[in-house]
Amino acid sequence: MGMRKSRAVSSRRTIRDFSRFVSRFKARFYARYRMQIIMRERGGIRFQDHKGRSYINCHCNGGVFNLGHQNPVIRQALEEALRSGLDIGNHHLISDGRARLARELVVSTRSRKSWPPSGLAKCVFGVSGGEAVDLAIKLARAYSGRDRIVSLRGGYHGHTGLAVASGDAAYREPFRSALPHFEQIDLEQLEHIEDQLDENTAAFILETVPATLGMPVITEQTMRHVRQVCDQKGVTLILDEIQTGLGRTGEFWAFQHYGILPDIMVTGKGLSGGIYPMAATLFSKKYENIFKGDPFIHISTFGGSEVGCAVSLAVLQIIQSPGFLETVRQRAQYFAGELQALVNTTDGPLIEVRQLGLFMGLVFSDHYTCLTMLKALLSNGIFTVYANNDKRVLQFLPPLILSANEAAEIVARLRQSLADLDSLRYRVLKKTLKVIGA
Ligand SMILES: Cc1ncc(COP(=O)(O)O)c(C=O)c1O
Structure with a gap:
């Protein structure tokens, strides 16, 4: 599914206007955590931000984008x-x-x-x-x-x-x-x-x-x-x-x-x-x-x-449509196997996977690890958010329309992000998050 281009607007101006006319506190929050993402082109399971960085949408606004972005049938x-x-x-x-x-x-x-x-x-x-x-x-x-x-x-x-x-x-x-x-x-x-x-x-x-x-x-x-x-x-x-x-x-x-x-x-x-x-x-x-x-x-x-x-x-x-729910179940089964393997092999940060179909929650050892993982995932092109009333948990909701290859791509990026947590950059980030009481 190709990306649909939105009209180019200066991102600095958008951030300034957002801060001035929508919410300076939200703008400040995103700046503080270096999470200034302006959604631009979107299509299928992906969207791009104002810097051209591409993300797989693994939150889907809690299900709004169950059928992907810009689904042609819709x-x-x-x-x-x-x-x-x-x-x-x-x-x-x-x-x-x-x-x-x-x-x-x-x-x-x-x-x-x-x-x-x-x-x-x-x-x-x-x-x-x-x-x-x-x-x-x-x-x-x-x-x-x-x-x-x-x-x-x-x-x-x-x-x-x-x-x-x-x-x-x-x-x-x-x-x-x-x-x-x-x-x-x-x-x-x-x-x-x-x-x-x-x-x-x-x-x-x-x-x-x-x-x-x-x-x-x-x-x-x-x-x-x-x-x-x-x-x-x-x-x-x-x-x-x-x-x-x-x-x-x-x-x-x-x-x-x-x-x-x-x-x-x-x-x-x-x-x-x-x-x-x-x-x-x-x-x-x-x-x-x-x-x-x-x-x-x-x-x-x-x-x-x-x-x-x-x-x-x-x-x-x-x-x-015939086979739709069956495919969702197959993808869910695939994630169940892969994610459980990650829990078993990573010895630490990812401690549990909660799952009903493609409604998944990844439970981390503590909420700083979860926030750090969220950042690592963003760097590896996966967009998701944590559960607000239990910040140890990443809500993991990929679009239901994802192909087997796309599911494998998500798992590979997850694995990479978990590996990244051990690097100096993310260890420092986690410490910083703790110090500022994120
Ligand atoms: C479980 C649940 N119920 C209700 C709502 C509220 O929906 P809306 O934001 O469309 O009012 C949400 C939104 O996130 C939700 O996740």
């Missing part, structure tokens, strides 16, 4: 939609695009392995993941008449009103956005979740694999237990599949690995095809009556934009 869908006269559409009216996309999404939740075998029933569109999470929480409360929302400490659901209230204190306290009735529990408490959910709990919200917490993969037994307890206590189980959904884990939705069905599921990021924002809240039939009295009590002007629906339908088509 581009074509957008161009065709525009050519055929579509635009945002009208969120008050009935829409072809929304009807079709909702149907496809609903059908995708049906799984042979899930119990009960039926999938989710309805779909409401939004623009961002946070917006979709907010609606999920509103539905759970409206349905149950209960207030309490329980979430996982270290989890992340976005920065909007209810989503940020269900996230970590670090993101809500500075904005005085804590809300009553929101409580967090630790990962270890999942096994005894019956002690945490009571008769005033409306919902338990969880990322199917908690990305920001460093991708700990929850066992099938625990996940089924969570489902069971939610059923027993009349608590809505909301699964956040904003990162884990859409083929990332080798199943269409990550919950399909577990043979369970959430009551409500949220998706976003990859649904955009990396080109047009789209998010959705899918829910089971029992929540439908919330809208009976007034079907307009929740709306989103741009949610389910008709050009966006065309893009998202193309995304779903690609994921559903």
